[in-house]
Amino acid sequence: MSWFTAMWIVLRKELVDGLRDRRALFSALLYPLLSPLLFGLLFGMIADKQREAAQVPIPVLGAEHAPELVAYLEASGATVTEAPGDLEQAKAAVREGELPFVLVIPPEFGEHIATATPAPLHMIVDGSRNDQRPASSHARQLLEWYGAKLARGRLIARGVDPAVAKPLAIQDVELASAEELALNILAFVPMFVLMATFVGGMQLAVDATAGERERGSLEPLLLNPVPRSAIVVGKWLAAVAFAVVCVVLTLLCCVLVLEHTSVSELGLSLDTRPAVLAGVIAAAFPMALMAAALQVLVASFARSFKEAQTYISLLIFVPMAPAMIGMMSGLGDSPQALLTPGVGQQILVEKLLGGQAVSPLEFVLPVVSSLVVAALCVGVTAAMFRREAVIFGR
Amino acid sequence: MIVARDLHKRFGSVVAVDGVSLDAADGQITGLLGPNGAGKTTFLRLLYGLMLPDSGSVRVDDLDVVRDPLSVQASIGVLPDALGLYPRLTAREHVRYFGQLQGLRGGALEDRVEALLERLDMRSIADRRTQGFSQGERMKVSLARALVHGPNNVILDEPTNGLDVMSTRAMRKLIRELRDEGKCVLFSSHVMQEVSALCDVIVLVARGRVVARGTPDELRQQSGCADLEDAFVALTAAKASPPAA
Known part of the structure; x- marks a missing residue:
């Protein structure tokens, strides 16, 4: 054999x-x-978490004080919902975890916008809750974009190139394919x-x-x-x-x-x-x-x-x-x-x-x-x- | 035919086989009788070539075990000390696997497997997996795979160990049949009755040495005892103690 x-x-x-x-x-x-x-x-x-963060609705208290801001948020793909009741109730809802955060627009918001002075916005968040951070930072990102848009408009209205107010242009260059x-x-x-x-x-x-x-x-x-x-x-x-x-x-x-x-x-x-x-x-x-x-x-x-x-x-x-x-x-x-x-x-x-x-x-x-x-x-x-x-x- | 000459084997300082010679002729049953620890299993392992002797020689059908182990293994069937089976293979698959390794093929192999299953009365267990087999059933499978190639020489290490009366009788019958077919049968045992009932020639070993050999009658004569068991005790004891000056 x-x-x-x-x-x-x-x-x-x-x-x-x-x-x-x-x-x-x-x-x-x-x-x-x-x-x-x-x-x-x-x-x-x-992946699910990331997707959820993008889709989380933004609860707003006092939406009637800033219709333009609300319109901008909705145009950016966010769903703006009305937060329940008053400030205290909103705080309680965040503390209890019923809402991830609440965006509070005070009555004087429109006034400040009109006079081009810093307009106050309040984000009620619970910093101890890690799982809600993506949602609130997504909202914050949208607000900053809105602010930048207003700033550009004001500069142009005063005859200033918006680029002047942007001394640094930071771009990530990703080497890895x-x-x-x-x-x-x-x-x-x-x-x-x-x-x-x-x-x-x-x-x-x-x-x-x-x-x-x-x-x-x-x-x-x-x-x-x-x-x-x-x-x-x-x-x-x-x-x-x-x-x-x-x-x-x-x-x-x-x-x-x-x-x-x-x-x-x-x-x-x-x-x-x-x-x-x-x-x-x-x-x-x-x-x-x-x-x-x-x-x-x-x-x-x-x-x-x-x-x-x-x-x-x-x-x-x-x-x-x-x-x-x-x-x-x-x-x-x-x-x-x-x-x-x-x-x-x-x-x-x-x-x-x-x-x-x-x-x-x-x-x-x-x-x-x-x-x-x-x-x-x-x-x-x-x-x-x-x-x-x-x-x-x- | 198995011829061993002056075999020696030691493990470290322990001498297991100390100058054993043996002639096992064809058509005869040779019994290797000795107490536990006498070196029987080691001696048999030297015969079938799984262990190499420190000195001495073994020839099986005129083939040298050390020089040509594969040819020797083709001409002997061994029921070793260990009856290990594959728990997930059936009895038939065991016999077939070993038949293939012995070089059997196709129809010849299947005929041979069939004949052995018949002869060893294994029909009812042939296609069962061996997991949970009784000692007697395990012994049958081991025997069948040892004999599948129809070897001329058969070496059985304590073949009736752990068998009940019926199985023991069947085993004795098989051993006699093999002898009558002209095969050289060599088996070891520590049971006096076993050996005396079957053997043509008895080789009595103790402490690695042959202390007596001959037919049962010759052993009785040598020891001067009428009873074979007394003869066994007398002969193993005599050689075990240092000879008187």
């Missing part, structure tokens, strides 16, 4: 076994659903995708190695006339298959959440053309090879199933650490960084999803390094499977 045939028999058996293992399936199928949903929910909430800006906030899409390489095959890797030994089925298995390396590679590739499925599902879930929920209203957009997504999967694939190889190695080394699970859950820091560093200070794209397994993939996936061009070298370097690590791990594991202490447990 050829080495490949033996490997294929083991691989197929491990896949069947894994598909029937509820724990293995859960980690491969639930993770892709859970994480994007979580952050979809989070960003959806932020819209996609890059989005990626800063959504930097954890790459992290989610790359973590999937570790989550997907985790259970299967433990079960096929430490689990196999703990059940006492490793000894009978190794009694078959099959090279140990074929057995190890079969188990490894089964874990890789689970990891890759997990990666693809995670990516699809992320894309769906980004495109079909209120997240898109934040103005965040990722490059989600099919070619880019295929590139992301191609970049993550060697990482899956490496993740499963690390897991198979660590799990074979562990004395028991439980010990293996503990070690392997620590391995998840391998993809998390570079993502965290990347979010805080950026990873750069030096060849050394690209050659560091885990870091290279993070850079690559970030660039791809950020809509940046990726050079062939940037694609190849991380692939090479993770393939080297994977090959080393599989080789060491196969060697370990020849050691009596590993076969029979210590």
Whole structure:
């Protein structure tokens, strides 16, 4: 029997076994659903808040004293409502949280406007309430725009160029492209995708190695006339298959959440053309090879199933650490960084999803390094499977 | 045919197998009898090549276990100490998986699996997952996967451990059948009755050494005891204490 045939028999058996293992399936199928949903929910909430702020009605007390101001507010898209009763009642309503704020226009407002002296307006707010701040600051913004409009009119009436009263012209120049800006906030899409390489095959890797030994089925298995390396590679590739499925599902879930929920209203957009997504999967694939190889190695080394699970859950820091560093200070794209397994993939996936061009070298370097690590791990594991202490447990 | 010559194996400072030789012929049942901790399991592991001896040699059907382990494993069927099964695979899938790993394919494989399920009376459990199988059922699955390739040599490590009367009888019947088919059967036990009821040749081991060998009658003669159990005690005790000067 050829080495490949033996490997294929083991691989197929491990896949069947894994598909029937509820724990293995859960980690491969639930993770892709859970994480994007979580952050979809989070960003959806932020987007909702922003939208709500823009739509909040402006409760006004004494609207009859400034019909022009009210008209301006309504023309700007705000809904002006009449605040209940008198000043005391309005204060009580804000204090109780019934209204986010109340704009009070005193009777002398029109008089001051007419004489071009500062016209008083009162905003009744409760500064201790964070959730109402967006609403009141939106109203304040509108009022300031109204004030600026009046000022311009007065200057022109006095024959003065309004520009004189505007000595500074501050403009934000945003360097990051819209996609890059989005990626800063959504930097954890790459992290989610790359973590999937570790989550997907985790259970299967433990079960096929430490689990196999703990059940006492490793000894009978190794009694078959099959090279140990074929057995190890079969188990490894089964874990890789689970990891890759997990990666693809995670990516699809992320894309769906980004495109079909209120997240898109934040103005965040990722490059989600099919070619880019295929590139992301191609970049993550060697990482899956490496993740499963690390897991198979660590799990074979562990004395028991439980010990293996503990070690392997620590391995998840391998993809998390570079993502965290990347979010805080950026990873750069030096060849050394690209050659560091885990870091290279993070850079690559970030660039791809950020809509940046990726050079062939940037694609190849991380692939090479993770393939080297994977090959080393599989080789060491196969060697370990020849050691009596590993076969029979210590 | 299994021929072992002067096998030694130690773990750290513990000597597990200390110069054991053995000839297990085809068409015979050879029983490896010894108290717990005598080194039986380690000795068997040396025979089927999952452990390497520190010194000595093992030949199975004239193939060297150390030099050619894969060929040897194709010609022996082993019921090891550990009867681990895959809880999510059915009994039939276990036998099929091991048959495939032994190189069987297609119709030949299915015929062989079918025949074994029939022979070991496993029809009713064939397509159940092995999770929750009784000890007897687990033993049957382990046996079936050990015999799926029709090996000429069969090594059974404590095959009746934990079995009830019915299963024990079925196991004895199977062992005799294998012998009658001309196979070399080697099994270990610490139960006197087990060995005396079945074996053509008994090899008595204690503390990693062979203390006596021969037919049950020869053992009785050697020890001077009429009862085989007394002979067992006498022989293991005699060699265990240092010989008188």
